[in-house]
Amino acid sequence: MASRSLLQFLSGFSRPAVGNASLRLFSSTSVCRATLQTHNVIERAPSPWTLMAAVCLQRLPVISADCSPIEQQFRQMMHQMEQEKSLLSDHELQLLEDAERMSRKQADDYDSDREDDHGDQEIVLAQDLEDSWEQKMKSFQPALRVTADADQDLTSSERCLADSLVLLAEQQVGGEPLWLLPQARWQEGETLRQTAERALASLPAGLKATFLGNAPCGVYKFKLPQAARTESTVGTKVFFFKAVLSDCGGPPAGPGGPLLWAKKGELRRYLKPAYMTKVDRFVLGL
């Protein structure tokens, strides 16, 4: 219901008086309705560009990044300042009290009747509690932040957990294998996003992703060399769609083009320069 109303709100810019809209609302979102109508009347000339859609699949960081030197310094300083300004907590007060009581017990003129104690009840010292907590923490082994082997393995999506990785596939383009974002050719009757989804599904590894929206995030135009140009094809336009990896799935099933996960800095090594400049813009290295 909420998504429906969101749809209505977003698409009702030029038609504020839309009542109980049915699915027909999908087709009435045009900002320039006139051009659409003329398009329907005039036959569309086939464009000389072949359309392809590629998916920019990102694995977002799993652990927090290491602090830079200035960040470490600042963190230390803030910790000190906060400690200075703070008050003693209940636990710390209890510790002090216990220490005082122990020192009184050790003193020569100790009178146990004076103590307003709990009598026969066993007193649990706060220090003991603290020690038991420390023991528990030590017995728990968290997973390692950095595993050197996993970092080197380019095909595993577990490498470099602190950075966001982009999936690259080696595909045959014009006869030669090239490293690029997984792409597929557009077919009639499907939207570009569906093409991108098909491109992702065609990869051997069972990767599940959430596509972020219907609009492409970037485009790469590639003009074929003069020799290969024909009447109908001048070149290709590749539209990129962003997706976020939601599930790694099982181990890569079946052969296919090799895949690798690359950080933003490493993309330069694999992609062609012109392609790289276009891709660099929308792959955020934040």
Add this chain to the structure above:
Amino acid sequence: MSAALSRGLCRALSRHTAPSSLLLGGHHRAGLSPWFAPVMTLKTSAPLRAEPKKKKKVDPRREHMLKERMRKKLKKMEKVAPEFIPLDDLITPTKCLDETRLERSAPRLSFGESEGRALLLKEWCRYKQEQHMAEVQAVELALEAQREALEELKLESEELYQAALKPDPLLFPFTHEGPAYTPPKSKYEAPDGKYNDITKVYTQ
């Protein structure tokens, strides 16, 4: 008996008033009648009839009104506004206001240290500003790339362009687990935590 008395009274009164009437002149009847009238009507006036007093209808109504008013006043007094539920987080417990808590000996910072802190704060400010500017630039670049892509798509085909502009209803609500300090352990069974729930439940 009363008749005889009244007649006697009449005669006495008339004898008394006769010379006065002669003096007055021709006002016999008028002089006599005021004396007569009250005597004659003595018998027939309502107070002498000795009937029980009739309770007028106004009284029960008035009493009813009075009772209603009293009842309404009582209701208003009983209608106390419901007390607000106290927010435990916003009430400072009195233990914290205790002066004896502030026992951490505040160390006196040397001049060098305080200077160092001030300089570090300034550096941090600069560092954060650079970070922010870089972020803003990156976002702008990405937006520019998207705008170009949409332009190219529009040149290509109108319907694909329209399809790209449509919002995706399945995208939201979108959730993603943020980065933690250590990566998740595979095949880790978290122990069941036992706890006593001591939250206070207030009813209004």
